[in-house]
Amino acid sequence: MSVVLQIIANFGHQFLGQTSDNAEASLIQLVARGKKQGYAVGDLVNVTLTSDNQGAIESIVPRTNLFYRSEFNKQKNLAANIDQVAIVCATEPAFSEELLGRALICAQVTDIKAIILLNKVDVADKVDAARATLSLYPTLGYDVYELSAHKSESVSKLTSLLAGKSTLLMGQSGMGKSSLINALIPDANIKTREISSVLNSGKHTTTFSRLYHCTFDGQSSTIIDSPGFENFGMAQFSVSQIQHAMLEFVPYFGQCKFHNCSHRHEPQCAVLNAMNEGHIHPTRHAFYERLLEQLDYYDRAAY
């Protein structure tokens, strides 16, 4: 029998599938048939069932999007078919603005809405510094929501952002992502144990993405939890894609002296002028330079 299932967990060579509209549906262990393809959590796949709880993936339903990071030819799929990505930062330990910036660029190029969650705002002596760092981002168009995973009222406010949507939750280790998942999805631990029992092993479950069906504000929603990340390569993007994802640069494009201006060192560069006049934050320009340097490095390494 052939069915369409959604991949809800990805263990590299093995996947778990479930019907996308029924959170209570049993878990089906999936294997990829034929050519190995990079499936992602959130993918819809055509499956031939081989038993009650096993099946073979025959093909993939075309994706609306795929959020991934990559170094050289190594690709790490985080989620497919998502409506938004929520990047979890915290007051302590301090988060990396570099990683936040990279996740925002990736969302921008992939045309996925990004929101920033500042968790642990109950840590009174650290909250001002975190707020100061994040104050730049609303000026670029990214909403920042403050919350505390330990306070139920702030978690229930968060549900209105997630209701009816498929959201990828990502963040560095220690930002409180697991605490947030447990607060949002009270049976998350039970579901994780179910997965472990299907796989006869619990060891993989925290290192791979997984999808939870939930109901927020009466609307069926999904959350994809991804492993904490400590780097974010973007080898897949072109210089032009990165430039256009630097949203505060965009108004100045076309006004530089050289039409192929890299906005790094050229004379009469409208972007550099805007920075010197205080319209573009120097830390963002420095960030942009680092991204381009990394692309140069990938290019040189390819030859």
Ligand SMILES: Nc1nc2c(ncn2[C@@H]2O[C@H](COP(=O)(O)OP(=O)(O)OP(=O)(O)O)[C@@H](O)[C@H]2O)c(=O)[nH]1
């Ligand atoms: N004060 C405070 N502590 C929190 C909050 N949320 C999480 N924590 C604590 O922060 C620590 C890390 O939380 P986790 O939920 O394990 O963080 P994580 O981001 O899932 O980290 P990994 O599992 O390593 O990826 C734990 O000691 C939590 O109790 C919060 O809102 N306020």
Ligand SMILES: [Zn+2]
């Ligand atoms: Zn320029």
